[in-house]
Amino acid sequence: MSPVQRPPVKSAKTRVRRSSVSILCEPLLLEAATAIDEGRVDVASEILRRLSAVRNPMSNSKQKLMGYMLSALKSRVSPIDYPPPVAELFTEEHVSSVRSLYDLSRCFELSFAAANLAIWEAASEQPSTNKLHVIDFDIGREEQYDNLLDDLCRRRKRNQLTLKITALADSIIAAERLRMLKDRLSLYAAEKGVRLAFNIVRQKLSELSRDSLGCEPDEVLAVNLAFKLYRMPDESVSAENTRDELLRRVKGLAPQVVTLVEREMNGNTAPFPMRVEEALAYYGALLESIQSRFSWKSSERARAEEGLRWKLGNSVACEGRDRVERCEVFGKWRTRMGMAGFELKPLGRDVAKSYQEIVHCQGLCEITVKEENGGCCFRWLGRTLTVTSAWH
Template sequence: MASPVSICWKQSLMEAATAIYDGRADVASEILTRLSAVPNPKGNSEQKLMDYMLSALKSRVSPVENPPPVAELFTKDHMLSTQSLYDLSPCFKLGFMAANLAILEAASEQPSANKLHVIDFDVGQEGQYLNLLHALSARQAGSQSTLKITTLADNFNSEESLRLVGDRLSELAAKMGVRLEFNIVSQKLSELSRDSLGCEPDEVLAVNFAFKLYRMPDESVSVENPRNELLRRVKGLAPRVVTVVEQEMNGNTAPFMTRVGEALACYGALLESIESTGARDNSERARAEEGLSRKLRNSVACEGRDRVERCEVFGKWRARMGMAGFESKPLSQHVAESMKARLSSGNRVNPGFTVKEENGGVCFGWLGRTLTVASAWR
């Protein structure tokens, strides 16, 4: 239950957001100044949420005095913060695992092929593929499996950082007896093709979009619409499966007031769930919370190309994938049951985390609120 103090804070913040939306910056500033004067120890998730939203609305009113995070979302620090979030939160960690299972199921549908090729547009750190290598190693029956990973270098993922990821994965693959090919390509969207990505006829081709699409500008930002262009290009590659894992939040084209309310609910649940997984003095938890602060502030304070955080709800992703020519490939009962089993194992099990199947996707949540959804397409 939210405390009376929390309800009061949220009401005041929503009043300030309403004033901003109505163009009454002076009223918003007065409310935000009053809220800033209230002592906030930032000791628990509620207090941190209020601090993050207060900072976001200040940036919205006075972006020169309170610059919102934009370039910071492309730094190594933010990448490490994001990785800490993925490691700490079962909602993210299990999303990656569900995508891996969907990829392995697609590979098993073509048993004659012993080569799996995954194209990933944002490998990030190697976490997802550590798990995939473990799974491939366990499934090997006599003949050695081959995993080829092709990833694209861009401003966020430089060739140097990707090469380090490839080196770490190659070392692990060798220990597990899996043959790994790790390829880095640097191409424009318009140049993507099966040939340019090194796709071969005797391999199972999978494309992995894990927390990638929401960061790409869409038609509301650019007439070029890179998000839809990428999906169309990927459809042209004719992959056996495309996996999508995204944060569940109506934060892209929603009106400003809806976006603020969604951010309070979604990031409040995320902060609360992280609070249940790591001690207060845990440095990884602190790093994850810093990343969430930047994400929330960017989502609320920025517009146009400066707004990097453009999360959608699963229903919108379903519509977008359909428009690009994809059909849903519902994740099997096995995937959902495997995720539930993982959630109930381990030393720090928390009943607040949930897993459920819905409309062909597997939803991961906290106390009834879905926070991430994994789905598969072809």
């Protein structure tokens, strides 16, 4: 073998050696999680101490994932020394990081688009009215409404459409952000020739009604629940069960369609070791999907990864009301929606097929779109990251 050929061989061995550190870390992290679940805190602490001594350059998605999980488990064992992320999830910085996450991951972006399609289909089922009212309990991706305005302008060329958006704000910071969005969307709607009414409402759950939200009898009413429900306490946290209470309140509004967009992750009531394993699998795929599109120097990618780190940390390190991250799989959402009185409006195989053609044309071979049990599933390398479904 010539000397010229040796450097690549050495570099390959180095890469194997570095990646093996991450591979070896995962079983130990799961072992630590099991020890924590069984009350063997001393064993878990020793495992985490040994892992902390291993150098982790955090230069790829696997290494970052291991670092995030190590920090989360250390917070779980020693919350005083390593405070878990709780307050961070309610800051404007976190809101910004989550918006970056929605923008950078194609699976999230496509799931919002599928929700828009369901809203448009509900409007098209009632051609006698040109009024569409969308109630949104947590506008996460502002571009969802840019795209909805584009769709309405393109598909309703004959009669001018009136789009009313009622956005609920749960804080002063959220209300200010929504006011900025209102100003921007108003200008964009004027360019598109769509009449836009944007109302910002601050109400308690018990106060929600058609009258309080400005619903009118001659409009198509849609409710957009995109990445809202998983952050609300359920029956495992509180007898109030605001998660199911919101669904019952929404059902009482009698909407023509409710769009539900959620992450496909069993992270609510699963046993702790399973929760850790699920978090490793889900957030590992999500990290890879982000890093595949943007270089490591991207500030937006860094912001999204920081939000992802907080999410993972909260889901693993916290319990009770402090654990805000409580994702469920689509099967459980189907049960909750059914208990609230909703019926599924299947998006259909044609919808999944059309989105699959879109990602294929864009050269995104890592993403697959598939209809399963009436929901539209968006997958990254075989792992379902998001599911969009429609209900009435």
